[in-house]
Amino acid sequence: MTAGSSPPAFTLQTSSHPLYTNPALADICMGCGSCAGACPISGIDSMDPRKLIRMATLKMEKELLSLDWPWKCTLCGRCEQACPVGVEIVELIRTLRSTRKRALVPGSIQLGGTTCLEQGNNIGIPKDDFLQVLHELQEETKKCTGPDSSVPIDVRGSRLLITVNSKIPFVEPENLQWWWRIFYAAGESWTIPADNWEAVNWGFFSGDDDAARTMVGRIVDNLERLSCQALLLPECGHAAHATITGLQRWFPEALKQYTIYTALDLLTEYIDTKRIRINKGLCYERTTYHDPCHYSRNDWVTPAGNSAEQARKITRTCCPNFIEMTPNRRDSYCCGAGGGTMATPFEAERIFHGRIKARQIRETGARVVVTSCPTCRDQLQAVLNREFELDIKVRFPWQLVSEALLPAEKQP
Numbered sequence: 001m002t003a004g005s006s007p008p009a010f011t012l013q014t015s016s017h018p019l020y021t022n023p024a025l026a027d028i029c030m031g032c033g034s035c036a037g038a039c040p041i042s043g044i045d046s047m048d049p050r051k052l053i054r055m056a057t058l059k060m061e062k063e064l065l066s067l068d069w070p071w072k073c074t075l076c077g078r079c080e081q082a083c084p085v086g087v088e089i090v091e092l093i094r095t096l097r098s099t100r101k102r103a104l105v106p107g108s109i110q111l112g113g114t115t116c117l118e119q120g121n122n123i124g125i126p127k128d129d130f131l132q133v134l135h136e137l138q139e140e141t142k143k144c145t146g147p148d149s150s151v152p153i154d155v156r157g158s159r160l161l162i163t164v165n166s167k168i169p170f171v172e173p174e175n176l177q178w179w180w181r182i183f184y185a186a187g188e189s190w191t192i193p194a195d196n197w198e199a200v201n202w203g204f205f206s207g208d209d210d211a212a213r214t215m216v217g218r219i220v221d222n223l224e225r226l227s228c229q230a231l232l233l234p235e236c237g238h239a240a241h242a243t244i245t246g247l248q249r250w251f252p253e254a255l256k257q258y259t260i261y262t263a264l265d266l267l268t269e270y271i272d273t274k275r276i277r278i279n280k281g282l283c284y285e286r287t288t289y290h291d292p293c294h295y296s297r298n299d300w301v302t303p304a305g306n307s308a309e310q311a312r313k314i315t316r317t318c319c320p321n322f323i324e325m326t327p328n329r330r331d332s333y334c335c336g337a338g339g340g341t342m343a344t345p346f347e348a349e350r351i352f353h354g355r356i357k358a359r360q361i362r363e364t365g366a367r368v369v370v371t372s373c374p375t376c377r378d379q380l381q382a383v384l385n386r387e388f389e390l391d392i393k394v395r396f397p398w399q400l401v402s403e404a405l406l407p408a409e410k411q412p
């Protein structure tokens with residue numbers, strides 16, 4: 001269940017049955033097919049959310065666990081959103097993921113989770129290498145942020161704790177620099193932990209709740225150890241979802257103790273309170289916004305606001321030639337790379353999943369697509385661009401804001 005949302009009609013109960021025990025399920029699921037109609041990959045490999053529900057109700061565990069459906073599903077939640085009686089289809093699919101033998105988890109999802117537990121991040125970057133790359137990046141960033149700026153690593157008493165997506169330091173370091181420039185312009189007090197800094201929770205993807213809890217617990221430990229007051233959630237929609245639902249489920253006291261920001265909350269606060277000043281009208285090419293599933297479909301938005309509207313406000317400010325794709329917001333289609341599917345061998349399914357998103361983008365005529373999730377960006381820019389010849393550039397709201405920052409002398 002998500003913060004701020006109404007409880008579902010019923011909840012799967014996994015304590016005395018590997019999948020669920022609620023005997024009312026068979027009666028409550030009307031077999032109406034709304035879920036199947038909403039699911040972009042319904043039909044692939046004969047997959048159909050209705051069949052999952054029915055097979056679970058009939059306790060066809062062996063058959064269900066042999067299926068790859070749960071790993072081709074992106075956990076996008078569109079089926080659940082369409083269900084008129086509130087069947088928790090995504091929770092069932094995550095339960096199926098968690099029930100599979102670990103050695104049979106496809107792709108590198110399980111390996112990433114294990115590496116994170118053992119080495120503190122999903123791809124096993126050694127601490128010295130991580131600190132070295134941050135130092136080198138900061139030397140470059142000083143050209144914008146001034147000679148006295150430094151990377152605040154493990155600085156006790158900083159207001160804001162940052163986590164890092166492990167694919168970024170070596171593959172896409174500019175993503176760190178965009179944020180750093182914004183922090184310096186805002187006069188933010190921030191820090192990056194030297195250990196256990198991983199932002200992305202692959203325990204959530206693999207269905208390994210013990211691992212997921214350890215990963216969220218490490219973030220809480222860093223908040224305590226460094227005496228921070230606030231946490232910037234990972235940018236990735238699923239990582240943010242995994243972190244905030246992990247806090248709700250296992251560390252609810254942390255939600256009371258610390259201010260929790262999404263990336264969009266923080267940017268909006270900086271702009272609205274005039275902590276930063278930005279140039280309006282950075283890009284005049286036709287621009288649209290892709291709603292990452294968890295930012296827009298779930299109600300876990302923090303008290304600061306509605307992520308979908310925050311994203312649009314920032315995008316429209318920087319890119320006034322804005323056009324919506326439809327359906328959007330809560331009804332948006334997944335791009336195809338959620339749920340850890342990027343780390344599975346099911347590439348053809350991932351591309352097929354994204355065909356509706358590709359069509360939507362083409363219909364807008366946009367040359368620029370803004371989105372708030374690095375995984376969506378990779379799928380849109382590297383995969384759908386190639387497969388559907390979209391000829392688009394994909395940008396993040398924090399990239400737009402960083403590039404639109406007025407010079408230091410014009411900041412407050």
Ligand code: SF4
Nearest residue numbers: 029030032033035083
């Ligand atoms: S939408 Fe809900 S009620 Fe209808 S078939 Fe799917 S799970 Fe059953």
Ligand code: SF4
Nearest residue numbers: 039073074076077079
């Ligand atoms: S891909 Fe999305 S809509 Fe389809 S079953 Fe999975 S969560 Fe539901």
